[in-house]
Amino acid sequence: MALITVRDLSVGYDGHAVAEGLNFSVNQGDYLCIVGENGSGKTTLMRTLLRLQEPLSGRVLTGDGLRKNEIGYLPQQTVLQKDFPASVREIVMSGFQGRCTLRPFYSKEERRLALGNLRKMGIEGLADRCYRELSGGQQQRVLLARALCAAGRVLLLDEPVSGLDPKVSAEMYGLISGLNRDGITVIMVSHDIQAAVTHASHILQLGKDSFYGTRDEYLESPTGKHFLEHKEEGEA
Amino acid sequence: MMFEKLVFYLQYPFVRYALVVGVLTALCSSLLGVTLVLKRFSFIGDGLSHVAFGVIAVASVLKLTDDMLLVLPVTAVCAVLILRTGQKAKISGDAAIAMISVGAMAFGYLIMNVFSTSPNLSGDVCSTLFGSTSILTLRRKDVRLCIALSVLIVVAFIMFYNKIFAVSFDEEFSRSAGTKADMYNNLIAVITAAVIVLAMNLVGSLLISALIVFPALSAMRLFKSFRSVTICSAVLSVICAFRASSSPYLQGLLSEPR
Numbered sequence A: 001m002a003l004i005t006v007r008d009l010s011v012g013y014d015g016h017a018v019a020e021g022l023n024f025s026v027n028q029g030d031y032l033c034i035v036g037e038n039g040s041g042k043t044t045l046m047r048t049l050l051r052l053q054e055p056l057s058g059r060v061l062t063g064d065g066l067r068k069n070e071i072g073y074l075p076q077q078t079v080l081q082k083d084f085p086a087s088v089r090e091i092v093m094s095g096f097q098g099r100c101t102l103r104p105f106y107s108k109e110e111r112r113l114a115l116g117n118l119r120k121m122g123i124e125g126l127a128d129r130c131y132r133e134l135s136g137g138q139q140q141r142v143l144l145a146r147a148l149c150a151a152g153r154v155l156l157l158d159e160p161v162s163g164l165d166p167k168v169s170a171e172m173y174g175l176i177s178g179l180n181r182d183g184i185t186v187i188m189v190s191h192d193i194q195a196a197v198t199h200a201s202h203i204l205q206l207g208k209d210s211f212y213g214t215r216d217e218y219l220e221s222p223t224g225k226h227f228l229e230h231k232e233e234g235e236a
Numbered sequence B: 001m002m003f004e005k006l007v008f009y010l011q012y013p014f015v016r017y018a019l020v021v022g023v024l025t026a027l028c029s030s031l032l033g034v035t036l037v038l039k040r041f042s043f044i045g046d047g048l049s050h051v052a053f054g055v056i057a058v059a060s061v062l063k064l065t066d067d068m069l070l071v072l073p074v075t076a077v078c079a080v081l082i083l084r085t086g087q088k089a090k091i092s093g094d095a096a097i098a099m100i101s102v103g104a105m106a107f108g109y110l111i112m113n114v115f116s117t118s119p120n121l122s123g124d125v126c127s128t129l130f131g132s133t134s135i136l137t138l139r140r141k142d143v144r145l146c147i148a149l150s151v152l153i154v155v156a157f158i159m160f161y162n163k164i165f166a167v168s169f170d171e172e173f174s175r176s177a178g179t180k181a182d183m184y185n186n187l188i189a190v191i192t193a194a195v196i197v198l199a200m201n202l203v204g205s206l207l208i209s210a211l212i213v214f215p216a217l218s219a220m221r222l223f224k225s226f227r228s229v230t231i232c233s234a235v236l237s238v239i240c241a242f243r244a245s246s247s248p249y250l251q252g253l254l255s256e257p258r
């Protein structure tokens, strides 16, 4: 059975659907990219997948013994608390909070794992730095390391490269693809269709030209063709 | 010389009581201060102490012998309400504080005016607001309550330190990781209420914000990790409270006790 199966799902707020009739499934090792215009409900869908909000109708089923605290989440950047004093280490360690429900402190093993995740993200040297003094790209890597601490198997990333310059974005996409190759299932929101086509194995498009399928199917579909034509026009 | 003078005064129980209560209240308020300032609830101390003022007024009219039994729960409920409206964002946190605190204050003053049996009404109001007299008139029972509450607050803070950090830093992520964020927000609210009821004895309702906000803000300028800020704010406020509670005797600002 798939890790996550979505059936006839409608998501929204206060009874108003922002996206409806969603059907898709995510298997172990997939890299699903959710694309769509601003306001098409990408973040809302992510929050519903995480059970942060109730679906309006339809169901989100988890399979393969996936437990709630095996999902790592990288929230869409919110207004940063400019004055929040927090070191990188403290933030990354907080990824383990779901594992120690009643235990007051983190274990040695968790400290070691946190350092390992910092190393994977290439930021072990920043462990004792203050989060708010880092660059945007470094901050996203910290949050990705935190999501890794929380995630056993699945990562949900909401616009992980928004606000980053092209070079740093490319590095970020590289890191995420690397994690996917290591066997972690990735569900990523992006409005960069180019990146989706390059990296993802499956694509879900919300909004008026809604689509769900593999990357190759997407390139064959009217929506995807439309996109590719635009790209060629852009290059010509 | 200073030391001897302090030792001399420490033989009087009311001096000891004032010192112990002063230091403990300052410690507790500074621990929570960091979280409250970061959650944009700097004024919650002010707001809740007005609530407590209103409840004390009601308690004194009802002639309750132990008004803490009423004050603590009611203030805690108001704290939970205020912190909840703050998150849901239909009413913002500062508006919720303003509404609840001004309402309770006005109600308390009204009750005192209508039903008060005391000849010196404005004196009563004044001492609740500034608390200036009560720190020297503490009874053994008050001190016991203060010590018990402080121990509870400090233990709860240490036990839930990591969760409190996580929930204040990124509530959305905490929820996604399976942390019961609402429960921890309520816990923070209840501890806050306890701290404020405690602090009313020391500085009265008006100056509670100072105890909550100043150590946290100073520490936030000096340090950059949550842990060091929390520790620094606690140490700062304990030192300052010790100095402040002992200096009136050392500098002879009070007349010699007889």
Ligand SMILES: Nc1ncnc2c1ncn2[C@@H]1O[C@H](COP(=O)(O)OP(=O)(O)O)[C@@H](O)[C@H]1O
Residues within 6 Å of the ligand: A013, A018, A036, A037, A038, A039, A040, A041, A042, A043, A044, A045
């Ligand atoms: N808390 C909320 N309450 C009500 N409506 C909301 C809320 N958050 C977002 N919306 C609405 O839901 C729609 C989808 O938002 P969102 O999922 O954030 O879009 P996206 O992430 O695709 O840009 C938007 O029209 C937005 O106005």
Ligand SMILES: [Mg+2]
Residues within 6 Å of the ligand: A042, A043, A044, A076, A158
């Ligand atoms: Mg979004």
